[in-house]
Amino acid sequence: MEWLTILLCVTFSLPLIFMLRLHGRKKLPPGPPSLFFIAKFLLPWRRVPDIGPMLRGLHARYGPIISIWFLRTFIFVADHQLTHSFLVKGGGNFDDRPPPNAIMKLFFPRGIGVSPYGAYWRLVRRNITMQVLHPSRIRLFAPARQRACEAMVASLRDNDADVITVRPLLARSLFELIVEMSIGARLSREVLDEMQAMNQEIFLAMAEFPVFSILPALTMRKRWARYVSLREMQSEVLLPLIRATRSADDAPCYADSLIKLRVADEGDRPLTDAEMVSLCSEFMIVTMDASVSMMEWIMAELVSHPEAQAKVYEEVRGKTDVSEGEDDLPYLRAVILESLRLHPGAHLILPHRVQSDTEVGGYMVPKGAVINFFVADLGLEETMWTATQDFQPERFLDGGADVDMDITGSREIKMAPFGAGRRMCPGYMVAMQHAECLVGTLVREFQWLPLARAEDATIVDMTEEQASFIVMKHNLQACIIPRA
Ligand code: HEM
Numbered sequence: 001m002e003w004l005t006i007l008l009c010v011t012f013s014l015p016l017i018f019m020l021r022l023h024g025r026k027k028l029p030p031g032p033p034s035l036f037f038i039a040k041f042l043l044p045w046r047r048v049p050d051i052g053p054m055l056r057g058l059h060a061r062y063g064p065i066i067s068i069w070f071l072r073t074f075i076f077v078a079d080h081q082l083t084h085s086f087l088v089k090g091g092g093n094f095d096d097r098p099p100p101n102a103i104m105k106l107f108f109p110r111g112i113g114v115s116p117y118g119a120y121w122r123l124v125r126r127n128i129t130m131q132v133l134h135p136s137r138i139r140l141f142a143p144a145r146q147r148a149c150e151a152m153v154a155s156l157r158d159n160d161a162d163v164i165t166v167r168p169l170l171a172r173s174l175f176e177l178i179v180e181m182s183i184g185a186r187l188s189r190e191v192l193d194e195m196q197a198m199n200q201e202i203f204l205a206m207a208e209f210p211v212f213s214i215l216p217a218l219t220m221r222k223r224w225a226r227y228v229s230l231r232e233m234q235s236e237v238l239l240p241l242i243r244a245t246r247s248a249d250d251a252p253c254y255a256d257s258l259i260k261l262r263v264a265d266e267g268d269r270p271l272t273d274a275e276m277v278s279l280c281s282e283f284m285i286v287t288m289d290a291s292v293s294m295m296e297w298i299m300a301e302l303v304s305h306p307e308a309q310a311k312v313y314e315e316v317r318g319k320t321d322v323s324e325g326e327d328d329l330p331y332l333r334a335v336i337l338e339s340l341r342l343h344p345g346a347h348l349i350l351p352h353r354v355q356s357d358t359e360v361g362g363y364m365v366p367k368g369a370v371i372n373f374f375v376a377d378l379g380l381e382e383t384m385w386t387a388t389q390d391f392q393p394e395r396f397l398d399g400g401a402d403v404d405m406d407i408t409g410s411r412e413i414k415m416a417p418f419g420a421g422r423r424m425c426p427g428y429m430v431a432m433q434h435a436e437c438l439v440g441t442l443v444r445e446f447q448w449l450p451l452a453r454a455e456d457a458t459i460v461d462m463t464e465e466q467a468s469f470i471v472m473k474h475n476l477q478a479c480i481i482p483r484a
Contacts, residue, residue, distance in 0.1 A: 027364035029075060031066040032058060038070060052347025052466060055374050065361055073366055075354075078374035080384060084413045085360055086352070086371060087421035092117065095422045096353040098370045103205050106231050110275040111282035112426075113350055119265040124279060129426045131257035132181065132283075138430055140251035141181055145434075146321060148177040149441040156446065156480065163451060166299050166476040171196070171292045173438055175284075182283045183241040184253030195237060199285045202230055206286075207468040235277045242276050254283055290345050291431050293469045294417075297343040298336055298439050300476045301391050303448045304460045308335060308393060312443045313483070322440035329436055334393035334400075336435050337407070341379035342391065344417040345469050348372045352423065376470065379415040446480040 031037075041051060055076055058066055064079035077083055086094045099105075100114035108114055112128060115121040131137060152173040156164065175196055179187060187195070205227055208220075242255040258276045262268045271279075302309040311331050316322050322329075354369045365371070380388045386401060395402045402414070407428065409420035418425035425431070442448065450460050465473035 028067040028073060028366070029065040029361075029363040030062045031068045031076075032062070034069045037068045050466065052374070052376060052470075055347065056377070059374065065363060067363075067369075073369040075365055075369050075371045076374055077371060078377065080378060080381065080413050082361055083373050083375070083378070083416060083420065084409065087373070087416075087419065087423075088410060088413070090358070090421070092422070093355050093358055094352045094371060096355050097423075098351050098353045103208060103227065106227055107202050107205070107234070108278045108282050108286070110272075110278045111286075112279065113282060113286065116353075117355070120263065123261065123263060125426060127257055127261055128254070128279075128283075131252070132254045133426055133430050135429070137252070138433060141177070142321060144177055144180040144251070145437050147186075148173045149322070149437060151176065152438065153441060153445050157482070162479065163477050164480055166478060167292060167296050167472075170295045170299075170438055171288070174291055174295075174434060175288060177434065178284055178288060180253070182254040182280050183238070183244075184246045184250050184255060185241055185244070195284075198230065198233060198237070199281070199288065202227075202234065202281070203285050203289055203468060205230075234281055235273065238277050238280055239273055242280055255280060287427055287431070289469055291434060293471050294336075294340065294343075294345060294431065295435050295439055296472055296476050298339040298435060299442065299448065299478070300460050300462060300472060301339050301342070302335065302439070302443065303450050303476065303478050304462070305391055306449075308391070309443060309448060312440065313447075316440040316444040317483075319440075319444065322437050322444060329440065330397060331393065332436055332440055333432070334396035336432055336439075337396045337405070338391055338393040340417045341385070341415050343464075343470060344376055344379055344415060346417075347374055347376040347466075347470065349375055349416065349419040350423070373416065373419075375416045375419075378413065384414050444483070446482055449479045449481065451477055451479060 040054060055078070059076070059078040064077065065082055066076050068074045068076070077086060096117040097114055099116075100108070104111075104114050110120070110124075112121065112124050115124065152169060155169065155172075172192070175192060176186075179185060179192070179195070205223075208223075242258065246253070246256065255276070258271055258279055261271055263271065302312065312335060315329050315331050349372075352371045352373075354365055354367055354371060357367050358365045379385065382388055386395070392400075394400050396405060397403060405414050406412070407415075407418065408424060409416055413420055418428040418431075460476065460478075461472075461474045463473040464470050
C-alpha cells in the first residue's frame with residue numbers, strides 16, 4: 001500500500017515538476033534534469049544521507065556549483081571559495097534555513113538548527129552560546145567531565161574482555177556528560193539506557209527516505225504513528241527533568257537557562273514546554289552522533305599510528321584533568337584536526353535558504369533557493385593541502401603548512417566540518433574539548449593496539465559507511481594494555 005501511494009505521488013508530480021524546471025532554467029547553475037534526479041534519489045529505498053555520494057558524481061560532471069529543480073531550486077556547492085563567498089562574505093543573505101521536513105518538525109519543531117533567521121533564532125542561539133557553550137560556562141562542567149572520564153576508565157578496568165569495542169564506550173561517557181550539561185541530572189544506568197535507546201530511534205528517523213519526510217502521513221502511516229508516540233514519550237521523559245528543582249551548588253545547566261529565557265518580541269513570554277523539549281533534545285540527540293563518530297575516527301587513527309599515539313601519551317601523562325581548554329595539548333588538538341580533515345563527519349552541512357536574488361560565480365541564485373554545501377571532500381582537495389591521503393597531524397603544528405588553519409573559516413575555508421558563518425555550529429569548541437578529554441584520558445590510561453589478526457597485525461579497517469554521518473563501517477575494535 002505504501003509503495004502504491006509513493007508511485008502515485010511521484011507519477012502525478014512529474015509533469016508539473018518538469019514544466020517548472022523549464023521555467024527559470026536560464027541563469028541557474030548547470031545540473032542534471034529534474035527527472036534524472038527524481039528517478040535516482042527518490043527511490044523508495046533511498047535514505048537522506050545517500051545524496052552525499054551521488055553528489056560527488058554530479059559535481060565531477062557539472063562543476064563546483066550545480067542546481068536541481070524539485071518543487072523549488074536546490075543549489076549544491078562543492079568548492080572552498082564559493083562556500084566562503086556564500087557563508088562568510090554573503091552577509092545575512094544565506095543565513096536562513098528552509099522549512100524543516102516533517103520528521104524534524106515533529107521532533108525538533110523549535111530547535112535552533114531548523115529555526116528561520118529572525119528574532120527567535122537570535123534569542124535561542126545567543127542563549128546557548130552565552131549560557132552553556134561559552135568557555136566560562138564550559139569550565140564549570142569540569143567535575144562532570146572528570147566523573148565521565150573516571151567512569152569510562154573504571155568500566156574498562158573492570159572489563160576483562162580481550163577486545164574493546166570503542167564506540168559504545170565513548171557514546172555512554174559522552175551521553176552522561178551531555179545529560180548533565182543539558183538537564184543537570186545524574187541519572188541511573190537504567191534510565192540512561194532507556195533514554196539512549198529512545199534518542200537513537202529518533203536519530204535514525206531523521207535519516208529516513210526523503211519521500212517519507214515529504215508526505216509522511218500518506219507514505220509511512222505505521223512508522224509515522226510510532227514517531228508520534230516517540231515524540232510523546234520524549235516530552236514525558238524530558239519535561240519533568242527540565243522542570244526539576246536543581247541544587248544551587250551544581251553548575252547552571254541548559255534547562256536552567258531555558259526556564260529563565262523570555263521571548264521579548266512575543267510579549268516577553270516564557271518558552272513553551274514544546275520549545276524547551278525541542279531545544280533540550282536537539283542538544284542531546286543531534287549533537288551526540290557527530291561527536292561520537294568524530295571520536296571513534298580519532299581513536300582509529302591513533303590505533304593505526306602508534307607513533308602519533310605515543311606523542312599524545314607524552315602530552316597527557318601526569319595530567320589529572322585532561323584538557324581544561326587551556327590550549328595545553330597542541331599535539332592532541334592537531335590529531336583531532338587531522339582526523340576531522342580526513343573524516344569530516346557529514347557530506348553536507350545543514351541546508352541554508354537564500355533571502356534575495358544574488359549572482360555568484362556568474363550564476364543566478366534565486367530567492368527562496370535551498371543551498372547545500374558539500375564539504376566532505378574539502379579536506380582532500382590537492383590545490384589546498386599537501387599529502388592529502390596521509391595522516392600528518394604535524395601539518396597543524398608550528399612549522400607545519402597549516403599551522404594557521406582557522407576552523408571557523410572566517411578568513412578562508414580549507415575544511416568546514418562545523419560549517420562557517422553566522423550559522424556555524426555553536427558547539428564546535430565544546431565538541432573538540434570533549435574529544436580532547438575523552439580521547440586524552442583513554443590514551444593516558446591505556447595503550448591501544450589493533451586486533452592481532454593473522455594477515456596484518458597493524459591494520460585498522462577504515463572503510464567508511466554512509467549513515468546519518470560518515471561512520472566506520474566496522475566499529476573500531478582494539479586491544480588495550482593498562483599503562484604502568
Ligand atoms: C563533532 C561534533 C559536531 C559536528 C561535526 C557538528 C557540525 C555541525 C554543522 C555542520 C552544523 C551546520 C552549520 C551550518 O549550517 O553552517 C551544526 C549546527 C549546529 N550545531 Fe553542531 N556539530 C557538532 C557538535 C555539536 C555540539 C556538541 C553542539 C551543542 C552542544 C552542537 C550544536 C549545534 C547547533 C545548535 C547547530 C545549529 C546552528 C544554527 O542553525 O544556528 N553541535 N553543527
